[in-house]
Amino acid sequence: MGLLIKSLDLESKTTREAMAPVYAVIGEDDYLRDKALGALRRAVLGDGQDAGFNCDVFHGDEDAADRVLSCAMEIPVFAPRRLVVLKQADKWPARETEKCLPYLTAPHESTTLVFAAAKLDRRLKWTQALMQRAVVVDCDPLPERQVSAWIHAEATSLGITVREDAAQLLKEAAGSLYALRRELEKLAAYVPAGRPVGIEDVQALKGTEPGASVFDLTVAIGAGASGRALTILSRNLDAGEAPLRILGALVWQYRRLWKVKDSVQRGGRPGEAVRALRMDPSMAAAVLSQFSDAHMSQAFRLFMEVDSKLKGGSSGAAKRVLEDLLLQLCRKPKATEKPRLGSSGDAARKPGRPKTVSNVRTIRNVKR
Numbered sequence: 550m551g552l553l554i555k556s557l558d559l560e561s562k563t564t565r566e567a568m569a570p571v572y573a574v575i576g577e578d579d580y581l582r583d584k585a586l587g588a589l590r591r592a593v594l595g596d597g598q599d600a601g602f603n604c605d606v607f608h609g610d611e612d613a614a615d616r617v618l619s620c621a622m623e624i625p626v627f628a629p630r631r632l633v634v635l636k637q638a639d640k641w642p643a644r645e646t647e648k649c650l651p652y653l654t655a656p657h658e659s660t661t662l663v664f665a666a667a668k669l670d671r672r673l674k675w676t677q678a679l680m681q682r683a684v685v686v687d688c689d690p691l692p693e694r695q696v697s698a699w700i701h702a703e704a705t706s707l708g709i710t711v712r713e714d715a716a717q718l719l720k721e722a723a724g725s726l727y728a729l730r731r732e733l734e735k736l737a738a739y740v741p742a743g744r745p746v747g748i749e750d751v752q753a754l755k756g757t758e759p760g761a762s763v764f765d766l767t768v769a770i771g772a773g774a775s776g777r778a779l780t781i782l783s784r785n786l787d788a789g790e791a792p793l794r795i796l797g798a799l800v801w802q803y804r805r806l807w808k809v810k811d812s813v814q815r816g817g818r819p820g821e822a823v824r825a826l827r828m829d830p831s832m833a834a835a836v837l838s839q840f841s842d843a844h845m846s847q848a849f850r851l852f853m854e855v856d857s858k859l860k861g862g863s864s865g866a867a868k869r870v871l872e873d874l875l876l877q878l879c880r881k882p883k884a885t886e887k888p889r890l891g892s893s894g895d896a897a898r899k900p901g902r903p904k905t906v907s908n909v910r911t912i913r914n915v916k917r
Contacts, residue, residue, distance in 0.1 A: 556581040556688045557699075563592035568630060569684040570656035574665040576688025580726035582665055585686045586634060593632040593661050603631035609640030609666070614648040621652065621660045632661050639666040646675035653678050696720050696729075703730060704746070707737040711746040718751050763798040766875075767806070771839035775879040782871055792867035793859050796874075800852050807845050810837055848878060 552569075554562055556576065574585045594604055603625045607617050617635055625631035635641075653675075656662060664683070669676045691699060697716050704711045711719070711733075719732055735754050736746050769777040785795055851874055858870045 552684045554684060554686050556585045556686055557691075559585050559686055560588045563588060568593055568661050570658065570661060571653065571679070571683040572661065572663045572686060573669075573679050573683040574663060574686045574688055575667075575669060576686075576690075577667045578688050578690045578726060579667075580730065581688035581691075582667075585688055586663065586665060589634075589661065589663055590632060593630050594628070602626045603628050604634075605632075606634045606636065609635060609637040609645075614641065614645040617662075618648065618652050621662045622657050623660075625659055630659050630661055632663070634663045634665065636665045638664040639669055643673070646673060649675055650678055653682050656682075691726070693720075696726075699726070700729060700733070703733050704736075707733055708742075709733070709737050709740060709746055711736075712748075715746050715748050715751050718748055763802045766799065767802045768836070770875065770878045771836060773879050775876055778875040778879055779872060782868075782875060786868055786871075792871055793856075795871060796852065796855055796859060800849075803845065803848055803852070806837070806840055810840065810842075810845075813837065844878075851877060 556574075556578075568589075572589060574582055574589075576582060590604065605620045607620075612635070617633065621633045623631065652662075664679060669679070671677065671680070697713070697720060700711060700716045700719060704716075719729060732751070732754065736750055739754055740746050740750050766778055766781045769775075769781060782795065786792070855870055855874045859867055
């Protein structure tokens with residue numbers, strides 16, 4: 550493979566004098582791909598008004614290889630380089646991709662040709678040649694641990710600061726980076742200058758109703774409060790949330806609970822478990838004790854069955870299917886596990902309804 554650059558590092562590593570002749574902007578995050586293309590455009594063309602004379606954009610599902618390559622062979626107009634971009638490169642049929650092989654071997658010296666796609670078939674000959682000869686820009690979704698840092702950096706660029714608890718709610722409620730960016734732009738216009746963004750601001754702009762998050766739903770299940778669980782479900786369905794997305798949010802939360810339980814049972818640090826659950830530390834052990842290993846195993850079997858029913862049934866039956874799921878989860882017997890989380894022994898003996906610090910993830914905005 551040729552040189553590999555992370556999308557967020559591209560801006561600092563590209564200059565007009567050191568541009569490569571071929572780039573492959575590959576990855577499933579639309580925001581990162583568009584940011585990378587913007588960075589390449591600025592590096593090749595600058596910000597002048599006449600930059601458009603030396604920039605051509607094509608699409609794999611519309612334009613043939615001959616047209617793209619012919620444009621790439623043109624001489625730039627009153628500039629040292631020209632930029633040619635092929636978006637949706639994965640849409641090119643095989644007969645078109647094969648025409649690129651000679652160009653990849655000897656690219657035009659004054660052109661920067663960029664192939665952009667969410668994913669390419671690595672088995673194809675042209676893909677292998679491209680990955681070997683191009684500078685590859687990695688635009689895969691950011692790991693979860695990097696999203697918070699990205700939020701704070703983007704917020705700073707907009708002239709605002711975001712409290713950590715608000716950043717966590719944003720991260721888990723907005724989904725994609727594009728959605729996060731839009732929420733940050735709204736917060737920049739909404740929050741008075743000089744005041745940090747808090748959870749209440751995020752909830753106000755997202756329309757998040759306190760007590761209706763997937764965390765609250767899980768807490769209700771753990772406490773066996775079937776009425777409360779059904780109320781949360783009804784509230785989100787009435788708001789237009791898709792049943793499959795609600796199921797996906799619940800599965801996501803259960804996976805996180807299982808990971809935390811496993812970490813504690815393996816002797817992991819209590820503080821890390823508490824941070825993962827984002828709740829009052831004195832209540833963490835109580836919450837974990839409400840979800841026995843047997844309950845978790847049965848829950849995931851139910852999730853598989855419900856997923857199949859939702860995908861094969863009518864929309865009218867979806868509510869009944871989800872209601873039945875919640876009733877079964879609330880009826881599951883809870884084991885008397887008492888994970889040790891530092892000084893939380895008292896809380897473990899009194900597994901009352903836990904007090905949440907924040908609504909971690911709203912069901913209405915979960916990306917499955």
